[in-house]
Amino acid sequence: MFIPRLKSLAIGALALCVAVPAMAQQVTLAHDKAFWDPGWTATAAEAGFTPTAYPTDQFVGFIQSSVAAGTQPGLFTWWTGRALDDLAASGGIAPVDEIWDKAIADGQFPEGLRALFSVDGKAYALPVNVARWVVLYNKDTFAKNGLSEPKTWEEFEAAMATLKAAGITPINATVQDGWRGFIWFQELMLRTNPDAYNALHSGELAYDSPEVKAAFDIWTDWASKGYFSDPRSTTEAPDFAGGNAAMYLMGEWVIGGLKEAGMDVDNNLGVFLMPNRDPAMASTLIVEGGPLVLSAKATEADRAAFEYWATEKAANTWAKSMQLFNGNLNVAPPNPVFGEVTAAMSEKDTVAYQRWWEAVPTEIRGDLVAELSSFVLNPTADQAAQAMANMQALNADYWANR
Amino acid sequence: MGDRSMSDSELGALDAERLGSADVRQRRRNALTGALFAAPALLFVTSFLLYPVAMNVWYSFTAWRKFEGLGEWAGLANYQRLATNPNFEAAAINTGIWVIASLVLPVALALALAVLLNGARFSDTAKTLFFLPRVLAPTAAGVIWYYVYAPNGVLNGFLSLFVGPVDRGWLFEDSTITPAIIVAFVWQTVGLPMVLLLIGLAAIPRDPIEAAQIDGATPGQVFLHVTLPLLLPTILVVVIISVLAGFTAFDHIWVMAQSFPGKRRLSLTVLMYYEAFTNNAWAFASAIAVVLGGIVLAVTWLQAVLQERVDRMLK
Numbered sequence: 001m002f003i004p005r006l007k008s009l010a011i012g013a014l015a016l017c018v019a020v021p022a023m024a025q026q027v028t029l030a031h032d033k034a035f036w037d038p039g040w041t042a043t044a045a046e047a048g049f050t051p052t053a054y055p056t057d058q059f060v061g062f063i064q065s066s067v068a069a070g071t072q073p074g075l076f077t078w079w080t081g082r083a084l085d086d087l088a089a090s091g092g093i094a095p096v097d098e099i100w101d102k103a104i105a106d107g108q109f110p111e112g113l114r115a116l117f118s119v120d121g122k123a124y125a126l127p128v129n130v131a132r133w134v135v136l137y138n139k140d141t142f143a144k145n146g147l148s149e150p151k152t153w154e155e156f157e158a159a160m161a162t163l164k165a166a167g168i169t170p171i172n173a174t175v176q177d178g179w180r181g182f183i184w185f186q187e188l189m190l191r192t193n194p195d196a197y198n199a200l201h202s203g204e205l206a207y208d209s210p211e212v213k214a215a216f217d218i219w220t221d222w223a224s225k226g227y228f229s230d231p232r233s234t235t236e237a238p239d240f241a242g243g244n245a246a247m248y249l250m251g252e253w254v255i256g257g258l259k260e261a262g263m264d265v266d267n268n269l270g271v272f273l274m275p276n277r278d279p280a281m282a283s284t285l286i287v288e289g290g291p292l293v294l295s296a297k298a299t300e301a302d303r304a305a306f307e308y309w310a311t312e313k314a315a316n317t318w319a320k321s322m323q324l325f326n327g328n329l330n331v332a333p334p335n336p337v338f339g340e341v342t343a344a345m346s347e348k349d350t351v352a353y354q355r356w357w358e359a360v361p362t363e364i365r366g367d368l369v370a371e372l373s374s375f376v377l378n379p380t381a382d383q384a385a386q387a388m389a390n391m392q393a394l395n396a397d398y399w400a401n402r
Numbered sequence: 403m404g405d406r407s408m409s410d411s412e413l414g415a416l417d418a419e420r421l422g423s424a425d426v427r428q429r430r431r432n433a434l435t436g437a438l439f440a441a442p443a444l445l446f447v448t449s450f451l452l453y454p455v456a457m458n459v460w461y462s463f464t465a466w467r468k469f470e471g472l473g474e475w476a477g478l479a480n481y482q483r484l485a486t487n488p489n490f491e492a493a494a495i496n497t498g499i500w501v502i503a504s505l506v507l508p509v510a511l512a513l514a515l516a517v518l519l520n521g522a523r524f525s526d527t528a529k530t531l532f533f534l535p536r537v538l539a540p541t542a543a544g545v546i547w548y549y550v551y552a553p554n555g556v557l558n559g560f561l562s563l564f565v566g567p568v569d570r571g572w573l574f575e576d577s578t579i580t581p582a583i584i585v586a587f588v589w590q591t592v593g594l595p596m597v598l599l600l601i602g603l604a605a606i607p608r609d610p611i612e613a614a615q616i617d618g619a620t621p622g623q624v625f626l627h628v629t630l631p632l633l634l635p636t637i638l639v640v641v642i643i644s645v646l647a648g649f650t651a652f653d654h655i656w657v658m659a660q661s662f663p664g665k666r667r668l669s670l671t672v673l674m675y676y677e678a679f680t681n682n683a684w685a686f687a688s689a690i691a692v693v694l695g696g697i698v699l700a701v702t703w704l705q706a707v708l709q710e711r712v713d714r715m716l717k
Contacts, residue, residue, distance in 0.1 A: 057675075057679035057680070058679070060679060060682060061678065061679055061682075064468055064469055064682060064684075067469055068469060068472050086468050086469055087469065089469070090468075090469035090470065092469065174661075175661050175663065176661055177660055177661055178660060178661050178662070178663065178665065181663070230553060232552075232553050232571045232574050232661070233553075234548075234552070234661060362468070362681070362682065363467075363681060363683070366666070366676065366680040366681055367666075369663075370663040370664065370666070371663070373661075373663035374663045374664070377571075377574055377663065
């Protein structure tokens with residue numbers, strides 16, 4: 001009786017001894033992107049990490065408090081721009097320049113991509129997602145209405161007029177989930193005055209300046225002509241996939257959602273870069289980066305799992321499982337759109353601009369986007385004036401206290 | 403021997419001492435047993451209520467924002483910010499509307515339902531039906547009602563049958579969003595006060611009612627002068643529950659106002675969440691929580707005093 005018990009005890013102790021180092025080696029990748037689950041599962045199987053999903057609000061709170069307490073997870077997703085600046089300044093993440101140096105030398109990533117994931121010249125993240133913000137369009141709808149991809153501003157406006165006359169909503173745009181109000185503001189600022197677009201983010205330009213008003217005037221005009229879909233819809237991507245509108249300005253990450261909603265993205269989804277109002281202006285495009293960061297207290301196992309994301313293998317698994325592009329030069333495009341965008345950017349020598357969401361101060365971002373959403377819901381000249389005045393009040397107050 | 407012997411009084415004192423020490427030991431044992439029984443609850447309340455509340459009060463006096471300022475003393479700065487925050491006033495007014503609505507509507511409706519269903523035919527089925535929404539998670543109820551109020555939803559479809567095409571965005575307009583969410587809230591919460599009032603009604607003795615009826619009182623007079631006063635203690639409990647629910651309403655608002663640009667102004671709880679989880683102004687959000695908690699505490703205390711007076715009056 002005693003001996004078998006002793007044996008069990010010994011086996012238990014042995015199991016514990018084996019389990020403890022194994023547990024210590026466990027790598028956690030925390031993220032707020034549960035909608036990328038198939039991608040996390042596929043990559044986790046290759047790199048040996050455990051993906052842990054949180055709702056976005058709780059995720060931000062968890063990371064900020066865990067960094068303050070020094071207990072942050074080994075790997076976690078974050079945002080570029082000001083959010084990455086804050087995180088790097090906190091000292092909670094490790095610089096990863098040597099990983100970038102090697103990846104660039106190995107031909108994995110272009111040198112130009114590094115800046116998006118850097119703070120003050122130091123790289124702090126690897127990309128899990130690089131989304132170019134382009135105009136997606138329904139090829140069938142365009143063909144039925146005798147339209148081809150617009151190359152100029154005038155052609156774009158003419159295409160919208162043709163579609164509207166045919167009873168088709170030209171552009172799919174909503175305020176779903178409260179954050180999408182900035183999308184057309186960002187695009188119209190970039191297409192009319194990219195320098196002004198950048199100056200807004202550093203507080204050098206007022207939100208009620210003539211440059212901003214010019215963008216709002218175009219926006220108001222297009223809305224008055226009925227070029228935008230019902231902004232109150234809460235099924236934005238499925239609306240477009242179902243053919244409710246002809247064009248959809250969004251990051252490439254939406255393509256997976258369109259496919260899931262039943263759209264034949266391989267054959268019926270077209271893409272073009274939104275033309276500039278002035279054809280003499282340089283080709284520009286909003287590029288959104290989805291960064292993965294490495295804790296300043298990372299273990300060797302954490303680092304190994306992190307380095308996996310700089311490989312072609314990770315990029316291909318990610319692309320196949322999620323239809324997502326992480327900027328890797330050797331990845332097979334997950335669908336034709338990605339290849340076309342890359343080719344168009346290369347042909348036009350397109351300059352990348354940061355997304356408004358990541359570029360504006362996070363302290364006032366929520367209030368600013370609420371003003372833009374109010375305009376999307378009520379796109380009149382009066383509401384535009386109100387939005388500009390309110391945004392400038394927030395902006396001025398923020399920069400006055402810096 | 404004689405020297406060693408003790409007098410009766412000495413023996414008595416010794417016995418008393420022995421008995422006393424036994425009594426003390428017993429009392430100590432009882433106290434220890436009591437403490438052990440209370441320990442899990444005390445530990446739970448301290449860990450998950452008192453400690454977080456104390457920490458929240460502390461954070462409200464710091465400069466904690468995003469990753470920094472956690473240990474930095476900011477004095478009353480966060481409380482001063484409340485006065486200048488453009489959203490605080492609107493959120494406080496809307497919270498007031500919520501408190502009044504959640505007090506008047508569920509209590510009045512629950513009282514009407516309880517009186518109608520008390521002893522009525524099929525009352526069990528009706529009670530179950532009215533209580534059923536209560537078992538849903540508030541977020542699930544919010545999602546259901548979101549689609550009721552959607553521009554192409556059930557409500558607009560129903561109204562269109564009578565007044566022609568209706569394309570109202572009930573959850574996208576300042577004037578309709580709060581009443582719309584309150585309706586969803588009342589739909590879900592009316593079941594509990596109804597059940598409590600039904601229990602209260604069942605506990606009312608028949609004698610005073612029968613006496614009033616024999617004296618020729620009409621059903622209305624019986625209800626107003628006999629039933630209602632005797633139901634007052636239960637009504638007060640329902641009032642306390644409803645007022646607290648009004649102050650702390652969050653889930654329905656958060657879910658149903660997800661795409662509404664002015665959602666941060668819809669209640670103090672939403673503003674608190676927004677400042678914490680969207681703006682990451684943790685210390686400022688803590689100050690909102692302290693203010694809200696203080697108001698709720700004061701109202702609860704007032705109601706407790708009122709209840710005591712009612713109890714005394716009824717005795």
